[in-house]
Amino acid sequence: MFVIMAYDINVERVTKVLHIGRRYLNWVQNSLLEGELTKAQFARLKADLCKIIDVEQDSVVFYVLRQEQYLERQILGLDKGGQTMMI
Amino acid sequence: MFVIMAYDINVERVTKVLHIGRRYLNWVQNSLLEGELTKAQFARLKADLCKIIDVEQDSVVFYVLRQEQYLERQILGLDKGGQTMMI
Numbered sequence: 001m002f003v004i005m006a007y008d009i010n011v012e013r014v015t016k017v018l019h020i021g022r023r024y025l026n027w028v029q030n031s032l033l034e035g036e037l038t039k040a041q042f043a044r045l046k047a048d049l050c051k052i053i054d055v056e057q058d059s060v061v062f063y064v065l066r067q068e069q070y071l072e073r074q075i076l077g078l079d080k081g082g083q084t085m086m087i
Numbered sequence: 088m089f090v091i092m093a094y095d096i097n098v099e100r101v102t103k104v105l106h107i108g109r110r111y112l113n114w115v116q117n118s119l120l121e122g123e124l125t126k127a128q129f130a131r132l133k134a135d136l137c138k139i140i141d142v143e144q145d146s147v148v149f150y151v152l153r154q155e156q157y158l159e160r161q162i163l164g165l166d167k168g169g170q171t172m173m174i
Contacts, residue, residue: 008167028148078145
């Protein structure tokens with residue numbers, strides 16, 4: 001499945017969340033990652049995040065598509081993820 | 088079409104970008120909006136953003152789907168957009 005992950009996390013936990021996200025997905029830009037995952041990988045990603053986030057303060061939104069072909073990506077300005085990886 | 092908009096914008100311009108985004112889309116969480124747009128509305132949204140952003144510093148990523156039915160949304164933690172609108 002193709003997964004887009006966008007997070008809005010308190011500054012105390014944001015670096016840990018980014019590190020977990022990057023274990024599974026490709027970095028696109030600040031607070032945004034995407035990639036192809038198996039069902040098991042997606043479950044592990046969510047389990048790892050649940051250990052870190054504070055569910056009363058933080059938010060992680062996933063958009064899940066069975067196939068990437070249904071999706072068109074358009075970028076205005078910099079393609080930050082397309083450059084050498086940063087952060 | 089269903090449009091997800093995620094932005095990574097220099098602090099000097101971020102409030103303007105949020106205001107433009109909210110004219111067309113629903114706020115989901117920090118730097119993330121989504122909603123149903125016509126082709127003409129989507130073109131206007133991009134044209135409005137192009138007047139504001141610095142293409143050498145800023146990045147706006149759009150994910151576009153013909154139909155929302157192909158998409159599943161999952162949230163860990165707070166459903167910020169589902170609360171009374173803020174910002």
